[in-house]
Amino acid sequence: MSPSGFEARAAQQSPARRARKASMADxxxxxxxxxxxxxxxSNGHSSVVESTREQVLEAMRQLGYRPNSAARALKYGEFRTIGVILFSLSSVGNSRTLEAIVDSAAQEGYAITLIPVAVPTQDGVLGAFTRLGELAVDAVIVIMEVHLLDAATVSLPVGVPVVVVDSNGGDRYTVVDTDQADGARRAVGHLLDLGHRTAWHVAGPEDSYAAEGRAVAWRAALEEAGVPVPPMARGDWTSxxxxxxxxxxxDEPDCTAVFAANDQMALGxxxxFHERGRVVPRDISVVGFDDLPDATSFIPPLTTVHQDFAEVGRRCVERVLRQVQHRRTEPGTTLVxxxxxxxxxTAPPRA
Known part of the structure; x- marks a missing residue:
């Protein structure tokens, strides 16, 4: 439609029609x-020619039209909304995973409703699901991180499509996670290949599933290599x-290489080491985990394990929407x- 044709149609809209709420027919x-x-x-289908899409969007703007999600849900049985339950936004991993889920959902034409849970308990989980039910969502993604699903008393409500991030509950739920063990093995293997006698480890919090996975793999990699396993330090993800x-x-004279469970702690x-006169990597090598955008700006730039947060988010949305489509749960774990x-x-140890 030409601009003049569009403007002519707009001018023909009666004052009464413009005064009432615009409809799809309008x-x-x-x-x-x-x-x-x-x-x-309105539903974000890709089958519409771009020029036609722009005409429709301009008409919506002219009329102040907003799609009625409730009516659409009654007609098609869906709200085009995914709920996300999140226990912590403070960790970089959680916030980047959430960002990736939001981006992937938008590409599929879905909105995100976020429900933060202050205390990771069974009551907290059930309360979050209740709130999401009231807000009308089609499915739920739970960014778990903490060891909730390990306890026999903790479970997720049935009857709603669910994907869990950072959990070992793949026997009961659909789980998507970074391959924590493989990442840790890569970090340790790199340090040993450089010639270091062993690799020390600064682990994340005890209640973190990801931290435990990296720590267990660190220890296993050292044991498989037949090298000493030094005492493990414990951090809380912060620098x-x-x-x-x-x-x-x-102050440990035998410490020439350290694997930190995330980049933030590696920065610390x-x-x-700088304050204590230990030059990195001449005197001591450091490997992180996450590959934050700022890792290249550390002094020196940080060797680290890259997590593909975009792929984690994409697979979460893909798996949960597949459950919506097929109307059945799909237990199992997908590792990115x-x-x-x-x-x-990182560098070889000093001779």
């Missing part, structure tokens, strides 16, 4: 298309906890591969 008349085409545009661990490790290690990114914080 948008169709103004855009010069069928109501079915307007519906396709401050890495700094405190680094001050202690700097770099600061502690990692890769080692070698930068300037």
């Amino acid at each position: 948008v169709a008349r103004l855009a010069g298309v069928s109501a079915q085409t307007v519906s396709r545009v 401050g906890s890495g700094y405190r661990a680094g001050l202690a490790l700097a 290690l770099l600061r502690a 591969p990692t890769r080692l990114v070698v930068r300037g914080s």
